Amino acid sequence: MKSNTSRIGMVLFTFYLLLYGGFVFLNTFSPETMEATPWMGVNVAILYGFGLIIAAFVLALIYGVLSRSAEGEK
Amino acid sequence: MIYEPSMMAVAIFFLFVGITLGLSFFLGKKAKSSQGYFAAHGQIPWFVNGVAFAGDYLSAASFLGICGMIAFYGYDGFLYSIGYLAGWIVALFVVAEPMKRLGKFTFADALNSKFDSTGIKVAAGISTLAVSVFYLIPQMVGAGVLVQPLLGLPHWAGVVIVGTVVIMIVVTAGMVSTTWVQFLKGSLLVIFSAVLTVMIVQRGFEVDKPSADGHQFRTVGPLGENPNFPDDLPEDLKASYASLLVIDDTTSFPQTTNAETGETITWTPRIDEAGNTFLDEAQTVTETADGKKIIDGLPFGDGEGENSLHPIGRVSKLPDGQEKTGPLGPLEFFSTMQESEVVLWGNRKITNDNGSVTTVYYQKPTPGSQVLRPGEHPKFQGIRGDNFIDKLNFLSLMLALFCGTASLPHILIRYYTVKDEAAARKSTIVGIGCIGFFYVLTLYLGLGAMTSGSMDVTNSNMAAPLLALSMSELLFAIISAIAFTTVLGTVSGLILASAGAVAHDLVGSFSSTELTDHEQVRIAKIASVVVGAIAIALGILFKELNVSYLVGWAFSVAASANLPALVMLLFWKSTTKQGIIAAIIVGMTSSLAWILLSADTFAKVYGLPAEDAIVPFSQPGIVTIPLGFVTLVVVSLMTQNGGNN
Numbered sequence: 101m102k103s104n105t106s107r108i109g110m111v112l113f114t115f116y117l118l119l120y121g122g123f124v125f126l127n128t129f130s131p132e133t134m135e136a137t138p139w140m141g142v143n144v145a146i147l148y149g150f151g152l153i154i155a156a157f158v159l160a161l162i163y164g165v166l167s168r169s170a171e172g173e174k
Numbered sequence: 175m176i177y178e179p180s181m182m183a184v185a186i187f188f189l190f191v192g193i194t195l196g197l198s199f200f201l202g203k204k205a206k207s208s209q210g211y212f213a214a215h216g217q218i219p220w221f222v223n224g225v226a227f228a229g230d231y232l233s234a235a236s237f238l239g240i241c242g243m244i245a246f247y248g249y250d251g252f253l254y255s256i257g258y259l260a261g262w263i264v265a266l267f268v269v270a271e272p273m274k275r276l277g278k279f280t281f282a283d284a285l286n287s288k289f290d291s292t293g294i295k296v297a298a299g300i301s302t303l304a305v306s307v308f309y310l311i312p313q314m315v316g317a318g319v320l321v322q323p324l325l326g327l328p329h330w331a332g333v334v335i336v337g338t339v340v341i342m343i344v345v346t347a348g349m350v351s352t353t354w355v356q357f358l359k360g361s362l363l364v365i366f367s368a369v370l371t372v373m374i375v376q377r378g379f380e381v382d383k384p385s386a387d388g389h390q391f392r393t394v395g396p397l398g399e400n401p402n403f404p405d406d407l408p409e410d411l412k413a414s415y416a417s418l419l420v421i422d423d424t425t426s427f428p429q430t431t432n433a434e435t436g437e438t439i440t441w442t443p444r445i446d447e448a449g450n451t452f453l454d455e456a457q458t459v460t461e462t463a464d465g466k467k468i469i470d471g472l473p474f475g476d477g478e479g480e481n482s483l484h485p486i487g488r489v490s491k492l493p494d495g496q497e498k499t500g501p502l503g504p505l506e507f508f509s510t511m512q513e514s515e516v517v518l519w520g521n522r523k524i525t526n527d528n529g530s531v532t533t534v535y536y537q538k539p540t541p542g543s544q545v546l547r548p549g550e551h552p553k554f555q556g557i558r559g560d561n562f563i564d565k566l567n568f569l570s571l572m573l574a575l576f577c578g579t580a581s582l583p584h585i586l587i588r589y590y591t592v593k594d595e596a597a598a599r600k601s602t603i604v605g606i607g608c609i610g611f612f613y614v615l616t617l618y619l620g621l622g623a624m625t626s627g628s629m630d631v632t633n634s635n636m637a638a639p640l641l642a643l644s645m646s647e648l649l650f651a652i653i654s655a656i657a658f659t660t661v662l663g664t665v666s667g668l669i670l671a672s673a674g675a676v677a678h679d680l681v682g683s684f685s686s687t688e689l690t691d692h693e694q695v696r697i698a699k700i701a702s703v704v705v706g707a708i709a710i711a712l713g714i715l716f717k718e719l720n721v722s723y724l725v726g727w728a729f730s731v732a733a734s735a736n737l738p739a740l741v742m743l744l745f746w747k748s749t750t751k752q753g754i755i756a757a758i759i760v761g762m763t764s765s766l767a768w769i770l771l772s773a774d775t776f777a778k779v780y781g782l783p784a785e786d787a788i789v790p791f792s793q794p795g796i797v798t799i800p801l802g803f804v805t806l807v808v809v810s811l812m813t814q815n816g817g818n819n
Contacts, residue, residue: 124572140506141509
């Protein structure tokens with residue numbers, strides 16, 4: 101059970117790390133990208149920022165569901 | 175600005191504190207054993223614990239600091255929100271379950287579970303204390319800031335009140351009551367922030383709305399190219415022209431005096447895109463050498479012949495020449511602001527010949543597209559430049575925020591208040607939900623405050639409560655009381671974490687005989703009083719320091735000292751006890767030393783020139799976190815035969 105849930109955790113963690121890393125690097129090395137307004141007149145900075153917060157919660161929920169079923173199998 | 179203590183605010187405030195203390199005494203009867211005192215018997219339901227995470231985590235810095243930073247500079251404050259939340263991913267996926275599985279009361283327990291080493295206990299105990307005290311300073315400073323407008327008391331009184339109430343909470347009941355206080359506060363904070371957000375988007379924007387005190391800031395012009403003062407002043411200003419405030423060789427601001435009131439207005443020139451010069455009404459504060467405060471030429475006060483600063487914050491242009499938007503949708507709120515123009519405020523300090531210091535606060539009309547992009551705050555401007563060191567500083571901060579959360583002692587101890595690993599996981603998920611939702615709201619709260627006409631130009635920390643005041647006095651009273659309870663809650667969590675470290679890790683290690691349960695609790699209570707007293711003293715000493723920036727540093731120290739040890743213990747079999755001890759000590763001392771030698775500390779704490787700083791940038795994380803990992807690996811490899819495996 102331990103290895104199962106922690107493997108799921110690592111996969112989700114890596115996914116989020118890339119997402120967060122992408123945000124930080126865009127801000128640092130291409131801040132003008134953050135000013136573009138691709139959707140509904142809202143800029144990338146806000147869309148990506150909100151996206152990161154929502155993604156954290158969605159990944160947390162996925163993790164919760166998957167580790168419950170992983171534990172349930174044991 | 176002058177803050178009128180409102181009776182309603184005072185009443186609601188005391189009601190909150192009363193309920194908190196009552197709850198604390200009531201629940202305190204249940205927690206006599208050390209298991210109850212430090213870990214609430216592991217009996218806290220996971221949902222309550224999850225909301226309590228939000229209560230612990232959404233400190234004065236999150237609530238007041240981020241809102242204030244967004245209200246004064248725009249998007250940049252939201253970068254903190256994102257970083258603070260992202261850190262919870264580390265907590266959930268990496269730290270939560272092992273912490274619960276390995277430890278009993280404190281972070282040191284978990285680290286020490288494999289080795290039973292006094293050295294690890296002492297090192298982890300010291301780092302817990304160091305991080306907690308570092309994190310306590312901004313909370314106490316925040317308490318002082320809050321109490322001024324709320325109760326009309328001086329800064330130090332706020333710090334002493336918080337310190338005393340918290341010591342009483344912690345001494346009476348420990349983790350049980352702290353948890354319930356956090357639960358209460360966490361839920362109220364999220365609910366009322368949501369209420370405030372709905373009111374903000376319902377209110378929408380209005381062009382050149384007068385300030386909360388009815389004042390309308392004026393702009394005169396255009397004056398044509400390169401005007402000379404007073405010759406090229408418009409006629410109405412020329413009549414009342416008084417003097418020229420000289421800033422430097424190339425800049426000077428004309429001043430006019432109202433003959434009836436004696437009020438002196440300073441006008442700051444601004445050149446628009448067409449090359450025309452306009453004069454904007456500014457505000458000045460002069461502090462004389464003997465400590466008197468003069469506002470726009472008149473003594474500070476609200477009596478006859480006295481003056482105070484006008485509240486600020488307005489939209490100066492809306493898209494398509496609209497005057498008023500009416501209610502907006504949640505995304506429309508941003509797209510409208512993107513196309514608008516907002517008046518932000520800048521300031522310049524001038525030391526006069528007679529030793530007095532004048533600060534000129536001037537209007538800075540700024541396009542919404544700039545307000546909503548990163549890199550406008552002085553701390554973040556580096557990302558828009560070409561200097562790699564500045565970019566590195568930003569990366570370092572974002573790394574520290576990401577790694578710091580899962581290393582904060584008062585967050586880590588909350589994993590011991592639930593019954594098992596599944597409950598630890600579930601409560602973290604609830605925590606992420608509450609905290610994430612709140613951080614989304616911070617952007618609305620900050621921008622709402624920015625355009626509310628009620629900000630105090632001298633104090634960004636007050637943005638959130640003043641925004642509430644612009645809606646209704648009741649809301650102001652509630653939000654201020656919640657903000658104050660926020661400080662109480664976070665401070666009690668931190669003091670409890672420190673007390674646990676002293677009683678369980680430090681005294682426990684040095685005492686020759688095993689401490690009884692009762693003795694541990696007694697030592698923890700004494701430690702709470704001592705740490706509380708230290709926090710009060712530091713809160714008064716450091717009152718000038720920027721609250722959210724201090725928190726950023728606390729995250730750096732926590733991440734550098736604790737995270738390498740925690741992560742490597744879980745994921746690298748060859749980790750030795752010497753490696754862990756070395757990583758904690760090196761991570762802690764290097765990050766602390768870096769901070770003490772940085773340009774920010776030089777300028778703000780020692781009053782020395784920032785250029786004299788020894789380290790190249792201010793945020794240590796990007797150097798000291800990897801350093802902790804490297805130290806652990808090197809020392810562990812050197813001590814493989816140390817006999818502890």
